Amino acid sequence: MTQTTFDGLGITPKILKILDRLHFTTPTPIQHQSIPIALKEKDIMGIAQTGTGKTLAFSIPMVQRLAKSGGNGLIILPTRELALQVNGAINKIAKDLHIKTTVLIGGQNMHRQIKLLRGRPDIIIATPGRLVDHLERKTVNLSKVSVLVLDEADRMLDMGFAPQIKRILTNVSKKRQTMLFSATMPADIVDIARTYMKLPVRVEVAPAGSAAENVTHEMFIVSREAKLALLENVIKEHKGSTLVFTRTKFGAKKIAYAIRKMGYKASEIHSDRSLSQRLKALSGFKRGTYRFLVATDIAARGIDVTNIELIVNFDMPDSAEDYVHRIGRTGRAGHSGHAISFAMPNQKYGIKLIERLIKKQLLISKLPEDLPKNKFNQSAAYRIDDDNQDRRNYSSRSSRGRGRSKGRPSNNFSDRRKGASFKRKKY
Numbered sequence: 001m002t003q004t005t006f007d008g009l010g011i012t013p014k015i016l017k018i019l020d021r022l023h024f025t026t027p028t029p030i031q032h033q034s035i036p037i038a039l040k041e042k043d044i045m046g047i048a049q050t051g052t053g054k055t056l057a058f059s060i061p062m063v064q065r066l067a068k069s070g071g072n073g074l075i076i077l078p079t080r081e082l083a084l085q086v087n088g089a090i091n092k093i094a095k096d097l098h099i100k101t102t103v104l105i106g107g108q109n110m111h112r113q114i115k116l117l118r119g120r121p122d123i124i125i126a127t128p129g130r131l132v133d134h135l136e137r138k139t140v141n142l143s144k145v146s147v148l149v150l151d152e153a154d155r156m157l158d159m160g161f162a163p164q165i166k167r168i169l170t171n172v173s174k175k176r177q178t179m180l181f182s183a184t185m186p187a188d189i190v191d192i193a194r195t196y197m198k199l200p201v202r203v204e205v206a207p208a209g210s211a212a213e214n215v216t217h218e219m220f221i222v223s224r225e226a227k228l229a230l231l232e233n234v235i236k237e238h239k240g241s242t243l244v245f246t247r248t249k250f251g252a253k254k255i256a257y258a259i260r261k262m263g264y265k266a267s268e269i270h271s272d273r274s275l276s277q278r279l280k281a282l283s284g285f286k287r288g289t290y291r292f293l294v295a296t297d298i299a300a301r302g303i304d305v306t307n308i309e310l311i312v313n314f315d316m317p318d319s320a321e322d323y324v325h326r327i328g329r330t331g332r333a334g335h336s337g338h339a340i341s342f343a344m345p346n347q348k349y350g351i352k353l354i355e356r357l358i359k360k361q362l363l364i365s366k367l368p369e370d371l372p373k374n375k376f377n378q379s380a381a382y383r384i385d386d387d388n389q390d391r392r393n394y395s396s397r398s399s400r401g402r403g404r405s406k407g408r409p410s411n412n413f414s415d416r417r418k419g420a421s422f423k424r425k426k427y
Helices: 013-021 029-039 054-069 080-097 110-118 128-137 153-158 162-171 187-196 224-237 249-261 275-287 320-327 345-358 380-391
Strands: 044-047 072-076 101-104 123-126 145-150 177-182 201-204 215-221 242-245 266-269 292-295 310-313 337-343
Touching: 013 054, 013 080, 029 044, 029 054, 029 177, 029 201, 044 054, 054 072, 054 080, 054 123, 054 145, 054 177, 072 080, 072 162, 080 101, 080 123, 080 275, 101 110, 101 128, 110 128, 123 128, 128 162, 153 162, 153 177, 153 187, 153 320, 162 187, 177 187, 215 345, 224 249, 224 310, 224 337, 249 266, 249 292, 266 275, 275 292, 310 320, 320 337, 320 345, 337 345
Parallel strands: 044 177, 044 201, 072 123, 072 145, 101 123, 145 177, 215 337, 242 292, 242 310, 266 292, 310 337
Antiparallel strands: none
16 A cells, blocks of 8 residues: 555654645555555665655664764765755754754865864764864764664665775664665665675665656767767757756766857866855756756766756766666656756667666667758867867776776677776766
8 A cells, every 4th residue: 555644654743744745645556665664663674766765764863863972963965966955854844843954065164064063963964075184184073873874775886885884884882773765776885785784674665776767868879079969959959958968077067068159058067166056056947047067977966856857968977877867856746747868879789778777779760861960160179179089998897997807798888898997977
């Protein structure tokens, strides 16, 4: 029987009242399954797609336990944007219970963060790198952490944060509850669970790596030179808010510029932009100031917008798992979505990898007739950047940022060799 309300899950009346006020009336499947287990203080391995309500699934049990028994909570996430979004979501529940939170992320003043830590927050929400910085400065003490959450764990490992995560886990009290949430479950995640968790209960609301059912998929096989002209054609056919993914910060700049030259409002998110610029771009996208947001994969997990109608993979992602993460930005909160990808002829193997992962055949659409190849005069900088991507080798996602693959097959979309070396890209 489907759970239709939050009643009966073990949530205290005060938090139920807060949920009613926030108009959270029906739990999502991950919330329905995770909350009762978490309230029993058991370790959890939660597998769910992005946009399925994982934040409430771990924040309600954490806030309820801290309000009742004291202690501290720690939430680790891969990106700054995601950390700020989780902080905003958890504060809607925590503030009425006098639970204080602090965010520790890069791009913000370290001394201000130290001052906030002196105020003894109940919950710390952090990215791995900045939290390790505080550990090295001895400005944070994790010995009283009673509830630990690793959110988007596969993405953190994919970004090369495995050493930082392991260091954090060795500094947190062993007498803790650990909740790990991930959209996919690669071997490295399983290893962490075996090493640092106590008999975790596996909660899975969709097969690992599966794509949302209410998202439709479309693929074009297109040359590099014709991509911008194809993008203009796609933009004319789809009128809603659109998130465009590209591999590099240089590509994000050039594509955003090209979209503005087409007469549309667009902004971009990438590593050359400051945190305030990135937040301004995201806020403008949410409000509708910008119809288009062009992003590197730094945004694949860090954007929580419910009305994104279209995802465009201007550049194919580095792995099939990244494809799932990208398209998870649309079709959220019950809405339908559409994903369009531009694959070059040498990336057909990558399409097969995606189809194998999501267990669905992708529709290959016919290119518009007489598609101009050099419209908008792509700059030399963008062409060179794209050419370098063609020459670059990609290893399996389990080896990214952590040396060579241990005999695992490559997920590279244009190179099928095993154990190919990988030069970590900067988001």
